[in-house]
Amino acid sequence: MRDWSASGLAALTGMPDGPPDVGRAAVLGRARGVASELSGHFGVTVDAAELLAGRAALLGLRRQGRISAGGATRLLAGRDGWFALTLARPDDVAAVPALLESDVPIDYAWSAINEWARRRQVADVAERARLLGLP
Structure with missing residues (x-):
């Protein structure tokens, strides 16, 4: 330690x-x-x-709890567990509406992802993210 x-x-x-x-x-x-x-x-x-x-x-980065030090990755709650999602690249952010199957203003991407994820099984989220090339 x-x-x-x-x-x-x-x-x-x-x-x-x-x-x-x-x-x-x-x-x-x-x-x-x-x-x-x-x-x-x-x-x-x-x-x-x-x-x-x-x-x-x-x-000079510091801990941010469920947000990575650099800010691009978040630890999110699904219906049956936790998963990490990274939106580091412009293409990742551009894929958010497809991930959510909804038109989402980019300014509200993380809020929308949080709400969407809570209603989904982690395996389903992972499958959809992989399909879209999201890390």
Whole structure:
């Protein structure tokens, strides 16, 4: 847990008005294992913590709860569970009306997606998002 905090990753997890979410600390150990394996294959040393937290540190990003540090990804509630949706590319945003099968003003995309998702099974959301090429 101390390693998680020292890496800067703790500052990126949890709700914005609460403490860091240390329940994600095992992610760093797994990421270090993958980085070590890749380093062995490619001969390039990868610092997993720097890779995961570096961009956020450079940009001064902070935890935002269910919104990614960069703001393009949201953790959303479906009828039977949770899923993540990313609208990072202009094409992703342009696909929102097709995802929702409704004309939605782009300014209200996330609000409309939240309302739509609550009434749908996560598997159905994932299938539709894949069909439209949404990450």
